[in-house]
Amino acid sequence: MAVLVYTENWDGAFKKQSFELVSYANAIAEMLNVPVIALSIGEVKEEELLKLSNYGADKVLKVENDQVNTLDNQIFTQVIGEAVANENASVVILAHSNTGKALAPRLSVRLKAGLATGVNQVPVTVEPFVIRKKVFSGKAFTHVNVKTPVKVLTLAQNSFELVENKKEFNTESLSPAALPKAATEVRSTNKQTGKILLADAEIVVSGGRGMRGKENWDPIEELAEILKAGTACSRPVSDEGWRPHSEHTGQTGKIIAPNLYFAFGISGAIQHLAGVSSSKCIVAVNTDPDAPIFEAADYGIIGDAQKVLPELVSAFKKMKS
Numbered sequence: 548m549a550v551l552v553y554t555e556n557w558d559g560a561f562k563k564q565s566f567e568l569v570s571y572a573n574a575i576a577e578m579l580n581v582p583v584i585a586l587s588i589g590e591v592k593e594e595e596l597l598k599l600s601n602y603g604a605d606k607v608l609k610v611e612n613d614q615v616n617t618l619d620n621q622i623f624t625q626v627i628g629e630a631v632a633n634e635n636a637s638v639v640i641l642a643h644s645n646t647g648k649a650l651a652p653r654l655s656v657r658l659k660a661g662l663a664t665g666v667n668q669v670p671v672t673v674e675p676f677v678i679r680k681k682v683f684s685g686k687a688f689t690h691v692n693v694k695t696p697v698k699v700l701t702l703a704q705n706s707f708e709l710v711e712n713k714k715e716f717n718t719e720s721l722s723p724a725a726l727p728k729a730a731t732e733v734r735s736t737n738k739q740t741g742k743i744l745l746a747d748a749e750i751v752v753s754g755g756r757g758m759r760g761k762e763n764w765d766p767i768e769e770l771a772e773i774l775k776a777g778t779a780c781s782r783p784v785s786d787e788g789w790r791p792h793s794e795h796t797g798q799t800g801k802i803i804a805p806n807l808y809f810a811f812g813i814s815g816a817i818q819h820l821a822g823v824s825s826s827k828c829i830v831a832v833n834t835d836p837d838a839p840i841f842e843a844a845d846y847g848i849i850g851d852a853q854k855v856l857p858e859l860v861s862a863f864k865k866m867k868s
Contacts, residue, residue, distance in 0.1 A: 550576040551584045551608075551636035553627055554599060555646055559591050562747060563709070564642050566602045570710040571702050572640050573603025574669045584608055584634045586721075588615045588626055596718060603712040608634070610721050618646060619729040624653040629723045631658060631697065643701040644746070651701050661693035667706035667825075684798060684821035703825060704746075705804035745796065748777030750807045751826075753796060755781040755819075757812015757833060757852050761789035766856040767811060773863045779803070781813050797822035811852040815840025832856075 552572035554565040569585055576583045582605035587596060589611065596607045610626050627650065631639055639654060641647035643665045655662040663678050671677045676693045678700065745751065752771040758764060771778045778794055785795040796803055798818040804825035811832050813819060820843050823829065831844035832855045841847045848855055 548579065548581045549584050549634045549636045550579065550581060550638045550640065551586060551627075551631055551634055552604075552640040553586050553588070553642075553647075553650070555642065555644070556587060556589055556591050556595070559589070560595055561591075561598060564644070564704065566598070566709050567705070567707055568640055568642055568702055569599055569602040569604050570712075571669070571707040572638075573710070573712055574707070575638055575640075575673075576603070578670065578673050579637070581637070582606065584630070584636065586610070586627060586630050588623060590616065593718070597716050600714050600716045601711055602709065603714060605714055605717065607716070607718045608721050609718060610723060612722075614726050614729065617729070617733045619731065620649050620653060621730060622726050624650055624657055625726060626721075626723050627654055628657045630721055633721065637697055639697065639699045641699070641701050643703045647701045651699050655699045658697045658699065659695065660697035660699045661695040662699045663691045663693055664701045665703045666691075666700050667703045669707075681825075684817060685824035686817075703804065704802075705806070705825065705827065743771075743775065743777040745777045745779055745794070745801050745803050748803070748805050750774045750776035750809075751779050751796075751803060751805045751823075752776050752809045752811070753779035753781070753794075753813060753823075754784060754790075754811045754852070755813030756783050757814075758784070758789070759812075759853070761787075763853060764789070766860055770809070770856065770860050770863065773860065773867060776807075776809075777805075781816075781819050810840055810844070811856060813840055814838045815843060 550572045552568050572583045583603050585599040585604035585607045587609045599607050641651050666678050666680045668679045677690050682689045752767050754767050779796045780790040780794045784790050785792045798821035802822045806827045808826035808829045829844045830846045831840040832848045832852045836849050
């Protein structure tokens with residue numbers, strides 16, 4: 548028996564999300580008294596794989612061949628499924644990211660396993676296996692009883708603290724059976740550079756219609772630069788063309804969970820809050836004291852974002868100097 552965690556890499560390197568997954572897997576493994584197996588797919592150097600053992604991985608299982616250098620859901624599902632069988636894993640953990648959301652349902656069917664998505668805590672009990680997750684766009688929680696021998700879980704971003712638990716570094720290669728031909732061919736990849744990606748940002752500075760136009764966005768970008776933060780916006784802003792759609796956060800945009808989220812001139816419609824409610828701390832600035840954003844915010848300023856932003860920029864500049 549074991550807990551198997553799929554640790555996605557980006558250009559051969561792991562990010563905080565992968566270490567969070569291993570920390571979470573280790574916590575469940577301690578409850579079950581079983582080892583943690585971290586699965587790495589694609590080319591990753593040994594010194595990078597070593598980092599996984601710092602957070603509780605008893606063994607790192609690596610799969611390296613030309614067919615897994617780019618993500619293909621069918622191929623990756625087969626690889627993870629074979630790893631589960633080889634290691635006799637009873638719990639499989641993935642990130643609640645675009646990749647995890649695509650792979651987890653396929654794995655659930657392949658393994659005849661119960662699936663709980665977007666979980667945010669270790670199980671309440673392991674016999675029976677009961678675990679908590681958000682429902683109704685984060686407005687409530689529910690407890691899910693997963694009754695199958697194998698359980699597939701996706702962990703909500705930034706919901707479990709990194710816990711260092713260094714173990715002996717042990718790697719093993721897995722050579723999966725004949726893999727199917729990839730359904731798609733990736734000929735080139737254009738990656739965004741020079742900006743902090745929303746999915747990776749610890750701090751996010753976001754603006755809404757209260758910014759009154761794209762010409763007023765300089766203070767938001769300046770604050771983001773000072774704080775080394777990502778920039779975001781509400782849906783009306785991206786629909787108006789003030790900001791790119793890649794920055795749209797909310798139920799129909801990106802779901803994020805930074806440690807600190809600034810909302811300038813955002814009213815806080817339920818669709819927007821569904822995408823940012825997992826933030827550890829929300830700071831809201833709005834002229835309307837009855838704006839819904841204040842119900843979700845940890846700190847609120849009733850005022851014009853156009854006037855408050857320059858003051859915050861000035862204060863953070865002083866703090867940095």
